[in-house]
Amino acid sequence: SAVISQKPSRDICQRGTSLTIQCQVDSQVTMMFWYRQQPGQSLTLIATANQGSEATYESGFVIDKFPISRPNLTFSTLTVSNMSPEDSSIYLCSITAWDSSYEQYFGPGTRLTVT
Amino acid sequence: GEDVEQSLFLSVREGDSSVINCTYTDSSSTYLYWYKQEPGAGLQLLTYIFSNMDMKQDQRLTVLLNKKDKHLSLRIADTQTGDSAIYFCAGGGYQKVTFGTGTKLQVIP
Numbered sequence: 001s002a003v004i005s006q007k008p009s010r011d012i013c014q015r016g017t018s019l020t021i022q023c024q025v026d027s028q029v030t031m032m033f034w035y036r037q038q039p040g041q042s043l044t045l046i047a048t049a050n051q052g053s054e055a056t057y058e059s060g061f062v063i064d065k066f067p068i069s070r071p072n073l074t075f076s077t078l079t080v081s082n083m084s085p086e087d088s089s090i091y092l093c094s095i096t097a098w099d100s101s102y103e104q105y106f107g108p109g110t111r112l113t114v115t
Numbered sequence: 116g117e118d119v120e121q122s123l124f125l126s127v128r129e130g131d132s133s134v135i136n137c138t139y140t141d142s143s144s145t146y147l148y149w150y151k152q153e154p155g156a157g158l159q160l161l162t163y164i165f166s167n168m169d170m171k172q173d174q175r176l177t178v179l180l181n182k183k184d185k186h187l188s189l190r191i192a193d194t195q196t197g198d199s200a201i202y203f204c205a206g207g208g209y210q211k212v213t214f215g216t217g218t219k220l221q222v223i224p
């Protein structure tokens with residue numbers, strides 16, 4: 001399986017600021033996903049990011065709040081904009097394996113705390 | 116959309132078998148997954164099963180799928196303290212995966 005890294009691993013941010021999270025994969029992948037895991041909760045899909053096209057957002061998530069870039073087949077960023085304490089979560093990027101579209105793997109996550 | 120439900124907590128003694136259960140609503144889910152999340156760590160894909168299968172075994176892990184009842188289970192044989200984690204079942208097709216609420220497994224030495 002691919003190796004997925006995320007930066008930063010954790011951060012504490014002030015209300016009203018923005019944070020950009022980076023996701024790097026060691027191989028080319030078509031599909032990249034961004035999830036949110038709120039404290040003690042399950043994972044919720046924020047958006048799907050394909051290279052060369054606009055990200056597709058799930059219900060309840062909008063581009064102005066969570067802009068996503070996907071400049072190439074190994075990298076993506078998620079920005080959490082104008083943060084509030086409710087944005088405190090773990091943010092995880094995920095990929096589907098190149099040779100088996102149904103195997104989905106996750107990065108280590110970025111733990112965000114908004115004060 | 117898909118709803119996936121799990122019991123929240125399971126406690127077993129070391130060496131016993133653990134069975135974690137999951138129910139889902141969307142019968143069109145093509146794949147069903149089990150993930151493990153240890154404290155402070157990301158998600159590890161443990162195993163998955165195609166919706167046209169009834170059972171899959173992988174070393175200490177056995178996945179059973181009852182399509183009629185939309186019920187999925189994960190059995191861990193000879194449970195060890197290192198198996199203590201949160202286990203998520205998830206269902207979906209190509210691209211989109213919906214996660215369950217997670218079951219916290221506590222293994223008592």
